[in-house]
Each structure stands twice: as structure tokens, then as C-alpha cells.
Amino acid sequence: MATVETHALTKHFDSGNAVDGIDLSVREGEFLVLVGPSGCGKTTLLRMLAGLETPSSGDVLIDGRVVTWLPPRKRDIAMVFQSYALYPHLTVYGNIAFPMQAAGLGRKDVATRVEKAASMFGIERLLARKPRQLSGGERQRVALARAVVRDPVVFLLDEPLSNLDAKLRTSARDELQQFQRRLGTTTVYVTHDQIEAMGLGDRIAVLDHGRIHQLGAPRDVYHDPADTFVATFIGSPPMNLLEEGALLSGVRPEQLLPRAVFEAGESLVPFPFTVERIEYLGADRLVYGTLAAPHPLTKVISRLPSTIALPIETGRRYDFAVREHDLKFFDRATGRRVERGAAR
């Protein structure tokens, strides 16, 4: 267990700063998720934590010790790659044993620890196989076993679930979180998938253009986005943004509901709304449409859970509304969040 910190960490490529002065502090035993669109610098940041990339400036600290210039093998970390990066010429046993052999452990120690790690991930019967004889899910488990076997102080995971099919990904996510909780090892996890980020992270850091836009618990990031980037990146479909003078007001699709759904006496902001298209997604209905006056003519999306059985047809106008305290406001120029008091 250890903390991981970065101080003004910057990585400059020819095309600009991939990572731009990031200050990050991962707590002991925490599961921190770095999430952002592709090219936001999340993988570069992770690779700098691993020592696979040298920073242009700034420092990386693991457990309070500056490791900026140490090679990966001196950092006591383990990393799982998107491709899993299993050694194709070694058996599963050889793959899992490799980090410990590199650490100079005796043959017996290696054997007992490989078996322990293998049983942890239920891959004992695969030990004699080569990686190419394994399924995607099995490869992922081998990669995880190779990471945990050495008892590193930090796990770094680079999109380890993105090569699994959707069904497997859900169960793998669950298992991954359980292992992390059981081992209590500080974990930094990179993904572009916001659902994965929300579901796994104790805290999530939302990155774009090499900067952290917001760092916080999934609930805070979702309900209190720090700026319009976070508001539109996290949440699917994204937050609706409406221009109102110098401000943008934001409404989550699931909070934009037909007026009839709300109880009487709630303070509501009316949103008259012409429906253009409806998508049935089983658990939800996504209603696409255009707002009517007094609002600017803006395309918006409403997400109605299937528990709201109200009939809605395309081409007609409905009275939708939002609870007043669910509205968020952003500065139109900077995109930053503005408090309600300042808004009205």
C-alpha cells in the first residue's frame, strides 16, 4: 500500500503538451480512475507513473519518495496493459512467474506464489498453456495474476477490460473491484468508458487536453460537474446545455421529465418541448426534441424510465419541467460552473 503523487507533471510532445502540469494525489488503498476521451493524456500520465515515459518536467512520488528518474523495475509497481502484453513464447506459468524470477526468488517460492495467484483468479488448469490458446477473458486473468503475484505497492491498469465483449466486461468489472478491495492495493485505472469509471472508482479524475477538469467521487462528478466538459463527457446521453445570456444552464436528461410526473408544490422550471424522435431502449425511453419559447430553440434529450408509462408521440408538444435545484449553471465564456445565487 502506498500513495501516488504527481507534482506539476508535464509531458511535451512535438504536437503540444500531452500532459499539462498535473497535480494528482492518490490516497493509500484507493481505486482512482483516470477517464477522458482518446488523446486526453490519460495513458501518457499512467505511463509516466509506471516509468515507461520520462516527464518533460515535474515529479512523480510513490509513497512520498521521488521516483521520477527511476526505471520501472525500481518502482515496485505492476501494470496491466490493454493488450495484456502476455509473453507469447512462455506458458501461463512462465508468464506469472516472470516478475518473481526477475526479482531473484527461489524456484520453490516462485512455484507457491504462482499457484496462489492462479487459484485467486481460477486459472490453475491453464498453467501449462500458451497465451494464444486462451480466450480473451482468460488472458485478462493471466495478466491480472501476473500483476498481483509480486505484491506490488501500486497497480496501474490501462484499459484492461476494453478487449472483452460487453457481457464479460460487466462480470470482469465486478471481479476487478472485489480483488482490489480484498488486496487493498492502491490502484490507478485508465479508461475512456465513463460507465467503467463511475462503476469502479472510489474517485475519478476527468481529463481533457492533458489537464484534470475534475477530481472527485463518481456521485459528485456526475451531479456537480465542475465545467461543461465534465457535464457533457460524463453521463449518457450527456447533459443538455441551454444558452441563457452569459450563462449556460445544464439539465441531466433523466431530470427533464413530463410535468405530470412531479408532485404538486415542487418548485419547477417549465420546459415546453416538441418531440421529434423517440428511442425505446427497454429500461428507458430517450425522447429527442426541441425546446419552445421562452427558451432558445435548442435540441434536447429527455430520458424517461420505463416506470413512466405516459404516452408520448412524435410531432406533438408536451409540457416538460425540471426541479429548480437540479438546474446547473455554467459561465458561457469559460465553461466553468457558476453558483445558483450568481446566476439569478
Add this chain to the structure above:
Amino acid sequence: MNAPGELAASGLGAPARASPRRRIHPFDDESWLGRILLAPAVIYIVALVGFPFFLAIFYSLSDATVGSTTLHFVGLRNYERILQDPTFWRSLRNAVVFTVVSQVLVVVLGKILAMALYADFRGKWIVRFLILLPWVAPISLGSIGWLWIFDPVYSVINWSGRALHLFGPGFWPIWLGQPDLAMASIVMVDVWRLLPLATVIILAGMSSIPQDIHDAAAVDGAGFWRHLFRINLPLIMPIMLVALLFGIVFTFTDLIVVYVLTRGGPFDSTQVIASYAYFTGVQGGDLAAGAAISLFLFPVLVAVAIVFLTIAKRTEVT
């Protein structure tokens, strides 16, 4: 190319198709297209490899000489004669030493060179270009260049060594005139010639390893040597084997380096099978013995071919 195409078309039409009016052009029929495209290669191999090979077997069982137009079947007498000839055994041993030493050097140096070229540095393309030059240059011209480098009077090596005070006043090696040095010299030239190809093949093999594998090894704690011997080398082994097999074929059957530099001398100390077969069969006029000698190359080349085919089969499966 036109003639076989038309020939194929006329042979095809009637039996293959019910309606004679709808004839398919041979280029559109896969079974015929395949035969047409293979034909030049088959003709080439039969004419330039198959025919000379069987001719060599035929000659080796006869008393053919350059000067005579008649020949008689003599059974295995040529082989008996060769097996009792100490120069033949010497040539065989030299060929093996020449091949093994130069190929060990080529593989080791090729790997080192490939690793150096794998790294990023300024002007990499020009270094790669220069390294490839010996491969592109004609072997005979390159060997003649080396002949000057090894010249007993004007040797660039000796004069440079003296100018740099590396060679003492009494030290003046006659590169092609002393048995051990002569062997070392032809090994050196062969390495110089084959190193570029091996380097490029190994480099291609190294580029095919995904960066993630190297990163994983670095994170897993592997230092330089462990990375080299446990990850890097095993992964490029199949490709290095290809480079090695090419090298063995080129070196074991090579005649030009020996012919240009030493003519097999001094005292047959650099005589190899290919050169001995040439000197006996063509220059000595004893075609039968020359053919028999050259057939001793055959087992080695068969072994190499088998390994090649095994590798090809294995890569097909995976």
C-alpha cells in the same frame, strides 16, 4: 505469355462447360490461372536447377572429362576416389569451419547491429543505407576490393596498423599467404557480405514485437540481459533462424570469395567444397570427379531445406 494462355483456353472450353458458347477466359478460371502463373517458375526451376542436378548425378557416375565427347558408366568409382583424397576431406572440413565461424559471427553481430539500429537516433536512415551497401554491391567486386585490402605489399590494414603504432616494426601479416590468416580473411569477407542481410532480417523481426511486450518486461523487473535472453531473443528466434539458414546456404555453396581471394590456397588451407569441385571439374577437366564433389553439398542443403519447410509449416499453423 500469350501462347500458353491461348493454349489453355482451347483445352478448357468443351469439357468443363455445358454450353460451348459461354467460354471462360483462362485468366478468370482459377485452376488454369494458377497453372499459368506457376508455369514460369516451374520451367525456371526444371531448366536451371533440376536439369543440372540430374546431369551432375549422371556425370558423377561416369568418366566424363572436358576434353572428350564420349563417356562411360563407371559406377561409384569417382566417389571412392574422392573419399580417399585428403584434399577433399580438407575441403569439407574447411567448408564446415568457414560456414560455422562466419555464421556465428553474422548472427551475433547482426543482432547487435540490429539492436543499435532499432533505437531512434538522428541520421538513422543513412546508417541503415550504408550498412546495406555490401549486400547490394556485386560479390565479385566486393571481393576484389578486399583483395586490395589484403594485398601483401599495399595492405590498407597493415599500413593503417603501422601508422597508428598498433603493429610493431617486425609485424607485417601476409593476410592471404598464411594458412590461419587466410581462413580468417575469407571469414571476414563473408561476414562483411552477409551481415547486412542478417541485420535487416533481424531488424524486421524485432520491429514485429509489440512495444507492450517490452514495456511489460520493463515493469515486471527485467534488466537488460534478462530482457534480451528471456524475451527478445526467444521471440525473434524463428526469424533469426531464417537469417541463419540463408547464411548457411550462401556460405556453404560460395565459390566467389575463395576464388577471388585465395584460389583455395595457401596449401589448400582455404579450399572449400564448392571451390574444390570447380578447380577439379572445370579447371582440372575432370568433370566426373567435380560433379561427385559438388554432390557432397547436397545433404547439407537438404537438411537446411527441411528446417525451412518445418518453419514455414509452423508459421502457417499459428
